Amino acid sequence: MPMNLFTFKGGVKPPTHKTQSVGLPIAVAPLPSRLVVPLHQSIGGTPQPVVAAGDKVLKGQLIGEADGWISAAVHAPTSGTVLEVGPHVQPHPSGLDAPCVVIAPDGQDRWIERQPFDHAAASPDEIRRYLQRSGVVGLGGAVFPTHGKLTPAKSMVMAELVINGAECEPFITCDDLLMRERADDVVRGIGIFRDLLQPRKVLIGIEDNKPQAVAAMRAAVATAGEDFAVIEVPTLYPAGGAKQLIRVLTGKEVPAAKRSTDLGVQCFNVATAYTAWRAIAHGEPVVSRLVTVAGNVRQARNYEVAIGAPMDEVLALAGPQPDTDGIVMGGPMMGFLVPDGRAPVVKATNCLIAHSARLFPPKAPEMPCIRCGACAEVCPHELQPFELYWFARAKNFGKTQEYALFDCIECGCCSYVCPSRIPLVHYFRFAKSEIWAREREKNAADEAKARYEFKQFRDEREKTEKTEKLAKAAAAQTARKATESNAAATDTPPAAATAADAEKAAKVAAIQAAMERAKAQRAAAQPKNTDHLTPEQQRTTAEIEARRVAAQQVDPTPAVPPASENKE
Structure with missing residues (x-):
């Protein structure tokens, strides 16, 4: 049909x-x-x-x-x-x-x-x-x-x-x-x-x-x-x-x-x-x-x-x-x-x-591109081979990708019709290989960076885990000591506790008794010759007291000489 x-x-x-x-x-x-x-x-x-x-x-x-x-x-x-x-x-x-x-x-x-x-x-x-x-x-x-x-x-x-x-x-x-x-x-x-x-x-x-x-x-x-x-x-x-x-x-x-x-x-x-x-x-x-x-x-x-x-x-x-x-x-x-x-x-x-050279004669030397556009006319993928050629030759691989380099199937139509005998496909293959090589290098660098960052993260994590572990160990040790102290106090026998209290009470009583004795001794040491004085003795004592009071009212500070007298 x-x-x-x-x-x-x-x-x-x-x-x-x-x-x-x-x-x-x-x-x-x-x-x-x-x-x-x-x-x-x-x-x-x-x-x-x-x-x-x-x-x-x-x-x-x-x-x-x-x-x-x-x-x-x-x-x-x-x-x-x-x-x-x-x-x-x-x-x-x-x-x-x-x-x-x-x-x-x-x-x-x-x-x-x-x-x-x-x-x-x-x-x-x-x-x-x-x-x-x-x-x-x-x-x-x-x-x-x-x-x-x-x-x-x-x-x-x-x-x-x-x-x-x-x-x-x-x-x-x-x-x-x-x-x-x-x-x-x-x-x-x-x-x-x-x-x-x-x-x-x-x-x-x-x-x-x-x-x-x-x-x-x-x-x-x-x-x-x-x-x-x-x-x-x-x-x-x-x-x-x-x-x-x-x-x-x-x-x-x-x-x-x-x-x-x-x-x-x-x-x-x-x-x-x-x-x-x-x-x-x-x-x-x-x-x-x-x-x-x-x-x-x-x-x-x-x-x-x-x-x-x-x-x-x-x-x-x-x-x-x-x-x-x-x-x-x-x-x-x-x-x-x-x-x-x-x-x-x-x-x-x-x-x-x-x-053989007879079947495939060597091409004449490559000539400069004359911008005739013949390569673009025969390209089955409607690319611009002459643009790709210029950028590939200049090693401007970013531009070659902008002009859809990887859409090229390398059929060779452009090279076949080029009047300047430029091996265009060779340039395109070169550009592709360079891009792939750089992509591999970039991927390798990204992987190395990821490994380094992960190592740093792992080190920090291990350090944090170690710190937390030490803190937990210290807290556990403190809690263990407190528990042991409480257990020791709780485990003291009642008889021993009573004896300790009695001993403490005895010490307090002894101290109080000593204080009372000292007080009594001080009271006994006070002078008692002023008790039961005769009238004459009382008059004499009053005169002495009056003179003592009069003496205390006099300024005891010595006079300061004039400033001129203190010069050296």
């Missing part, structure tokens, strides 16, 4: 280079001499290793357990012996090492005991946990754990489930071949997603330069009796971006601050649906993936490659030309040169391109 399609702003049409790798069917790559399986292959926490050096493992055996909800398990790609668990080179532009499990294959490729998962009898949460344990992640490039995206928003009814088969980037054809050869399993996997999310419509978007894939998917949908809509979308890079494809198929534009589920839409890659079905129907965790090997090679082709296989050995299967000077992981627009050819294939590896 014809369907009205929408458009998104911007986009470019680079040469596709896809016909070289679709002429042959998918081939299975042979096992290498050893596999280096990174533990961290998806967005979220780093899985924790559950094996050690010397352990024997089977194909599909768990070797890394998911760390948290947004994380996915990692499994052994083949049977063999674990050589070591430690840091090894990873496919990342930084060239830094990452924790890996190194396995020496035994050549038998023996599977674990596989059991299908009865999803019809399981709850949605049980299905999501099973997919997490199976290591199912988005294989379109973002490698977000699939079980996390299969949780519908509580505040919004799911309107559309979008399945991404656009595969818009040049050289990459692994999804095209997957839909051509394994469309039935892809459709069954989409059915699992449909049952979990319960959308009103299921829309499968495929670019119109893949007619065979469109026909195969429509035939598989009809065979399965599903009402999924397989829709051809115009070939325009980056139509394979999730937000761009949602815009084209539904007309809904996902704002920067929101997720597509807030608008009732969810998007999955066709390869993700395929691996989900293999995990549920066959008990096979994700231990391999389809990889396009193209570029400067004799025979470009798609291979099913074990996770952990060295990229240089995979590239050798296509016969690289003598002038090959590197390996690009991903497409020419968003991919990067791997720092070491020994880096392993991971779940995000959808394409390996043999790089």
Whole structure:
């Protein structure tokens, strides 16, 4: 049934280079001499290793357990012996090492005991946990754990489930071949997603330069009796971006601050649906993936490659030309040169391109920006790349965030059309990395400050508790002494108390008797010669008394001589 399609702003049409790798069917790559399986292959926490050096493992055996909800398990790609668990080179532009499990294959490729998962009898949460344990992640490039995206928003009814088969980037054809050869399993996997999310419509978007894939998917949908809509979308890079494809198929534009589920839409890659079905129907965790090997090679082709296989050995299967000077992981627009050819294939590896100066001529030196605005015209997120470039180059990272730096999906359209040959995406990646580094430093400083403040609080609390404890101990000691004194007084025998009182009364009586005796003695010592005087004696005594009184009335103070007489 014809369907009205929408458009998104911007986009470019680079040469596709896809016909070289679709002429042959998918081939299975042979096992290498050893596999280096990174533990961290998806967005979220780093899985924790559950094996050690010397352990024997089977194909599909768990070797890394998911760390948290947004994380996915990692499994052994083949049977063999674990050589070591430690840091090894990873496919990342930084060239830094990452924790890996190194396995020496035994050549038998023996599977674990596989059991299908009865999803019809399981709850949605049980299905999501099973997919997490199976290591199912988005294989379109973002490698977000699939079980996390299969949780519908509580505040919004799911309107559309979008399945991404656009595969818009040049050289990459692994999804095209997957839909051509394994469309039935892809459709069954989409059915699992449909049952979990319960959308009103299921829309499968495929670019119109893949007619065979469109026909195969429509035939598989009809065979399965599903009402999924397989829709051809115009070939325009980056139509394979999730937000761009949602815009084209539904007309809904996902704002920067929101997720597509807030608008009732969810998007999955066709390869993700395929691996989900293999995990549920066959008990096979994700231990391999389809990889396009193209570029400067004799025979470009798609291979099913074990996770952990060295990229240089995979590239050798296509016969690289003598002038090959590197390996690009991903497409020419968003991919990067791997720092070491020994880096392993991971779940995000959808394409390996043999790089050469003949195929990718070195760009002329960067010239000053001429403010032509071409980059803004092709930006699919309607940003101002030239503004971002100026602020990123000036290291004014605050301004880059004001101009929505983190809305940039690094699609490379701006760099592709820039007449001054400025590698704009490199500047944006640099700015993002600097902002993330400063944010980590700020978080570390905040954590250190919080620890210091908590230590101070703890010290003060301990000091207060110690003071209160000492005060309580002193009060208890005082109370104990008072209690002992009272107990001693209370415990004195009555006889002893009576004797003490009698002794005290005796002392008081003795003191009073002594005082009376002293008083009597003083009275006895008073003169008594004035008693019974004769008249003559009385007259003589009166005269003496009169003279004594007269003498007391005379001023006894001696005269003070004049001041002049006192000078020295």
